Amino acid sequence: MNIVVLVKQVPDTAAERTLSEADHTLDRADADLVLDEINERAAEEALTLKETADAEVTVVSMGPDSALDAIRKVLAMGADRGIHICDDRLHGADVVTTAKVLAAAVRTVGDVDLVLAGNATTDGQASAVPAIVADLLGLPQVTHARKLTVDAGRVRAEREAENGEATLDAPLPALVSVTEKINEPRYPSFKGIMAAKKKPVATVDLGDLFPAADDAGFLVTRTRVVEAVPRPARAAGIRITDDGSAGRRLVEYLIAQKLV
Numbered sequence: 001m002n003i004v005v006l007v008k009q010v011p012d013t014a015a016e017r018t019l020s021e022a023d024h025t026l027d028r029a030d031a032d033l034v035l036d037e038i039n040e041r042a043a044e045e046a047l048t049l050k051e052t053a054d055a056e057v058t059v060v061s062m063g064p065d066s067a068l069d070a071i072r073k074v075l076a077m078g079a080d081r082g083i084h085i086c087d088d089r090l091h092g093a094d095v096v097t098t099a100k101v102l103a104a105a106v107r108t109v110g111d112v113d114l115v116l117a118g119n120a121t122t123d124g125q126a127s128a129v130p131a132i133v134a135d136l137l138g139l140p141q142v143t144h145a146r147k148l149t150v151d152a153g154r155v156r157a158e159r160e161a162e163n164g165e166a167t168l169d170a171p172l173p174a175l176v177s178v179t180e181k182i183n184e185p186r187y188p189s190f191k192g193i194m195a196a197k198k199k200p201v202a203t204v205d206l207g208d209l210f211p212a213a214d215d216a217g218f219l220v221t222r223t224r225v226v227e228a229v230p231r232p233a234r235a236a237g238i239r240i241t242d243d244g245s246a247g248r249r250l251v252e253y254l255i256a257q258k259l260v
Helices: 037-052 067-077 095-107 129-137 190-196 246-256
Strands: 002-007 009-011 033-035 056-062 081-085 114-118 141-145 147-151 154-161 164-171 174-178 201-204
Touching: 002 037, 002 067, 002 095, 002 129, 009 067, 033 037, 033 067, 037 056, 037 067, 037 114, 037 147, 037 174, 056 067, 056 095, 067 081, 067 190, 067 201, 081 095, 095 129, 114 129, 129 141, 129 174, 141 154, 141 164, 154 174
Parallel strands: 002 056, 002 114, 056 081, 081 201, 114 174, 141 174
Antiparallel strands: 009 033, 147 154, 154 164
C-alpha cells in the first residue's frame, strides 16, 4: 500500500500571533511554529496502517524552509520519505492554489492507494483543501472521519454528525480527512529522530510541479486583505444594583440597545 499524508506547519495556537504590515498575512517569521495538531493525527493514522499492512508512507508539506521541521517530525514518527514544496511565489496561497499544488505533488509519488489529511488546519480553518485535492485527483473523498479501517481494497470510516453517526465506505484509491478525535499521536523516539535525518526529502517548486505553466500568470490567491486593524479594547459594562428597580432598568437598557 502506498500512503501519502498531507501536513502543514502552523503557528502555535498558544502563542501570540500577528499580521505582517506588508500584506496583512499571518506573520510566520516571528511565530512559534509547530506541526498542525490535526495533521499530526492524520500522520499517526497513516503510521498505524503501515504497521498492519505492507505500506510506505510519504509525507507532503507546502511551506517555507521552516516547513521541513514538520516533515522531519513525521519522518521521526515513522514515515518513509518526504516531499517539501518550497517556493516564495506561494506566499499567501489560498485554498484553491494550495490544493492544486498539493495534488500535483501527490501525482509525483506514483500509484497512491490512500491520501490522508486533517479535516482543517488551526491557522486557516477553511476545511476545504482535502475535498479540493480529492476532486483534482479524481478520488472518492471520505471526510471528517473519527475512526478508519482499510480492508480488501476499500476504506470505511465513521463520522460523527449533528444528529447521530454515519458510516462512509469507498473503494481505494481514496482520500480521507480525519478529525482530532481519531487517535492520540505517538511521540518520536530518539532512534526515530536520528533515523529521520537520513530519510530522503525531495524539495520541489512550482517549476518542478508545473513545468508548462506560465509563472507570471500563476494565480496564487483570489482575495486580498486591504486593511487590518486591532480589535478595540473591551469597554466597561453597566452594573445595575438591585434596589427594587433592577428589572425595570434592565428592560429599559435592552430596549435602548434595540435588543428587545
